[in-house]
Amino acid sequence: MKLYSQHGWGKGEKINRGLADNVVKGVIFSPHDESPSDIKSYIKELSRRKHEPDLLFDPQLYVSLIRGANEGKLPQYDYYRQNLGLRDFAALRSVQQFVRECIDFQRDLHLTHILSPTICAESFTDRSAQVALTLAQESVEYWDGISSDKRPLLISFLFSEIALTSSEQVSEFLDTISLLEADGFYLVVDRNTPGYSQDFQPTRLAQMMRMIHSLKRSRFEVVCGYSDFVSLLGSAVNADAGATGWSQKLKRFNRARFQPSAGGRRPRDRYSSSKLINSIYLTELDACQEVQRLRAVKSDTIYDKRFDGISYPSGVSWSSEDSALHHWASITQLLDSVTGSSIRDRLNQTSQLIVAAQTLYRSLSKLGVRFEPPNGPTHLESWAEAIATLLGEMRT
Amino acid sequence: MAIRPPFLDPIEQATPGLVIVAPIRAGGQKSVWRANYQGQIHALKILVSTAEAAERAKREISIMTACVCPRIVRYGPLDLQELLMGTEKYIYYLEEFIDGTPLDVMAKPISFALCRTLGLQICEAVDHLWRMKKVHRDIKPGNIMQRAAQENFVLLDIGLALDLEGSSLTATGGVVGTTLYLSPDQLRLVNSRRDLDFRSDLYALGTVMYECLTGVHPIWNDKVPRMNIIGNILNLRPLPLRDFRADTPVTLEEIVLRLLEKEPNLRFARIRHLVEELEGVNLP
Numbered sequence: 001m002k003l004y005s006q007h008g009w010g011k012g013e014k015i016n017r018g019l020a021d022n023v024v025k026g027v028i029f030s031p032h033d034e035s036p037s038d039i040k041s042y043i044k045e046l047s048r049r050k051h052e053p054d055l056l057f058d059p060q061l062y063v064s065l066i067r068g069a070n071e072g073k074l075p076q077y078d079y080y081r082q083n084l085g086l087r088d089f090a091a092l093r094s095v096q097q098f099v100r101e102c103i104d105f106q107r108d109l110h111l112t113h114i115l116s117p118t119i120c121a122e123s124f125t126d127r128s129a130q131v132a133l134t135l136a137q138e139s140v141e142y143w144d145g146i147s148s149d150k151r152p153l154l155i156s157f158l159f160s161e162i163a164l165t166s167s168e169q170v171s172e173f174l175d176t177i178s179l180l181e182a183d184g185f186y187l188v189v190d191r192n193t194p195g196y197s198q199d200f201q202p203t204r205l206a207q208m209m210r211m212i213h214s215l216k217r218s219r220f221e222v223v224c225g226y227s228d229f230v231s232l233l234g235s236a237v238n239a240d241a242g243a244t245g246w247s248q249k250l251k252r253f254n255r256a257r258f259q260p261s262a263g264g265r266r267p268r269d270r271y272s273s274s275k276l277i278n279s280i281y282l283t284e285l286d287a288c289q290e291v292q293r294l295r296a297v298k299s300d301t302i303y304d305k306r307f308d309g310i311s312y313p314s315g316v317s318w319s320s321e322d323s324a325l326h327h328w329a330s331i332t333q334l335l336d337s338v339t340g341s342s343i344r345d346r347l348n349q350t351s352q353l354i355v356a357a358q359t360l361y362r363s364l365s366k367l368g369v370r371f372e373p374p375n376g377p378t379h380l381e382s383w384a385e386a387i388a389t390l391l392g393e394m395r396t
Numbered sequence: 397m398a399i400r401p402p403f404l405d406p407i408e409q410a411t412p413g414l415v416i417v418a419p420i421r422a423g424g425q426k427s428v429w430r431a432n433y434q435g436q437i438h439a440l441k442i443l444v445s446t447a448e449a450a451e452r453a454k455r456e457i458s459i460m461t462a463c464v465c466p467r468i469v470r471y472g473p474l475d476l477q478e479l480l481m482g483t484e485k486y487i488y489y490l491e492e493f494i495d496g497t498p499l500d501v502m503a504k505p506i507s508f509a510l511c512r513t514l515g516l517q518i519c520e521a522v523d524h525l526w527r528m529k530k531v532h533r534d535i536k537p538g539n540i541m542q543r544a545a546q547e548n549f550v551l552l553d554i555g556l557a558l559d560l561e562g563s564s565l566t567a568t569g570g571v572v573g574t575t576l577y578l579s580p581d582q583l584r585l586v587n588s589r590r591d592l593d594f595r596s597d598l599y600a601l602g603t604v605m606y607e608c609l610t611g612v613h614p615i616w617n618d619k620v621p622r623m624n625i626i627g628n629i630l631n632l633r634p635l636p637l638r639d640f641r642a643d644t645p646v647t648l649e650e651i652v653l654r655l656l657e658k659e660p661n662l663r664f665a666r667i668r669h670l671v672e673e674l675e676g677v678n679l680p
Binding site: 171172174175176178179214217218219220 | 590593659660661662664665666669
């Protein structure tokens with residue numbers, strides 16, 4: 001499974017370095033955060049790279065339906081319409097126009113995939129889901145008519161995590177979307193709670209995994225946006241790519257990402273541990289060092305050398321760029337460790353990683369190392385439960 | 397010698413050039429006869445005319461006329477005819493006569509190779525129907541014929557087909573088909589806003605293939621609880637085929653079990669994927 005960089009504001013050299021160091025294999029661009037001319041020239045520049053990264057562009061039409069959203073640079077894009085409501089999708093002709101304009105904009109860019117426009121669905125059965133399905137169907141038909149362009153079309157779906165509560169509704173949704181004549185899907189879950197943590201309610205996570213598993217069995221390409229560490233569970237069910245960015249808003253999708261920001265203090269420095277399958281504060285890494293367990297917690301990526309022989313990890317120079325690259329490298333390392341050819345093998349390998357992380361957390365706890373709740377092990381229990389649920393469903 | 401039903405002579409008299417030769421399948425409301433019409437052998441279908449039977453016959457004729465597929469029975473050279481005999485009205489029409497054996501009377505289990513051929517050829521029929529946005533809804537051994545001395549199967553009886561682009565006979569409001577071969581979707585989608593699709597026919601094909609390979613029905617056999625057939629269709633996971641036929645190739649078993657998944661999204665999303673997998677099965 002590949003990891004993509006979820007592009008956003010303040011990219012600096014992060015993407016260039018991530019691609020050069022091979023810790024990400026592609027980019028999902030956010031027009032919210034870059035002007036049309038800048039994004040075009042940057043995509044062109046990246047497309048010329050030797051290793052030909054996967055380049056995707058999320059049209060972010062859904063932002064227009066978020067009340068009071070900070071639309072960033074989106075209004076500078078010709079295809080984008082401000083202040084859309086569901087009523088604006090009532091006429092099929094309007095839907096077709098949105099689709100045509102969003103896809104035509106991407107056709108002119110040096111992208112490797114084309115993403116359909118979508119809106120955020122609150123559930124799989126309400127009006128917003130119907131609009132999302134109509135956008136999907138019209139995108140398939142429009143792209144099918146452009147026979148000269150062979151790039152894969154991925155159908156975007158952005159849905160509230162609450163939609164994943166009903167197994168029956170997930171099944172019905174899958175029955176419908178698996179008939180779409182698309183090459184694959186770009187799936188994003190709108191997380192209920194803002195803030196950064198790896199927690200995911202287990203039954204919902206199991207449904208998300210089931211969705212990926214079903215689509216992969218039907219030979220669709222599946223890219224999971226804003227999936228961060230949860231990409232590991234996507235990898236367990238054979239997803240093709242996950243994505244994460246450098247800021248908390250780019251690691252976990254929440255509509256708050258598009259709300260006007262009141263500013264705030266700079267987030268505390270973090271360290272991503274592939275062994276703990278979590279991101280912790282550098283000060284917590286200090287605590288691990290104090291009990292002689294730094295080596296057990298370290299990811300051993302190419303960016304970890306600077307911690308060698310250091311008394312206090314929080315004392316090293318650790319820029320946001322270093323942190324982002326290290327984060328990508330740690331997740332990529334996890335994804336690369338799931339190598340099984342069958343789903344059962346992959347789920348078992350993932351379970352073993354989770355058990356190892358839980359054991360490590362327990363041993364650190366016994367030594368007196370304390371973590372702030374989001375940086376602790378609670379998510380691992382939820383993940384293990386989600387895997388058990390999925391395995392149970394596969395057996396019955 | 398069997399008694400010749402009284403409606404045959406009037407039908408022959410009303411249809412110049414038609415000679416009814418022998419019964420193929422007899423039934424109360426519907427019978428099928430081998431008949432010679434203008435020097436060619438055909439299958440003659442005769443039905444007691446009710447509003448539903450007439451509608452079904454028209455549907456079948458319209459679909460057969462539109463289909464150009466060697467795996468789907470062809471329409472014959474006689475338009476739908478009506479004949480009033482006393483108070484009873486009969487309707488009749490001609491279909492291609494298939495000289496062969498219906499799958500329901502063939503000895504089972506059949507060879508792996510023949511079952512693969514069956515799967516591939518019925519896939520072709522299902523694909524052809526789906527390209528016209530139609531779902532057969534009644535695929536079962538009794539509706540599949542193997543041509544004599546050929547590895548060549550033909551799908552019959554399209555009268556129950558669901559037409560997603562037209563008005564459909566009992567499209568909503570009732571379950572249509574033969575109970576043992578109903579897909580879970582046919583049961584679940586009754587009165588639903590959602591439509592059936594070709595994956596319902598793939599489920600029925602899976603049932604037929606399972607039966608042909610093992611000699612037993614996947615959800616109604618001696619090794620499973622037999623309290624409630626509908627419950628079994630909706631919930632009972634079939635036993636592995638190798639429980640009944642130990643040398644079944646694993647890949648063939650996987651394909652058949654996948655066809656029998658309860659959820660359409662877990663079957664094959666494209667018929668061509670199923671064809672590729674069937675073609676890729678290594679047979680002993």
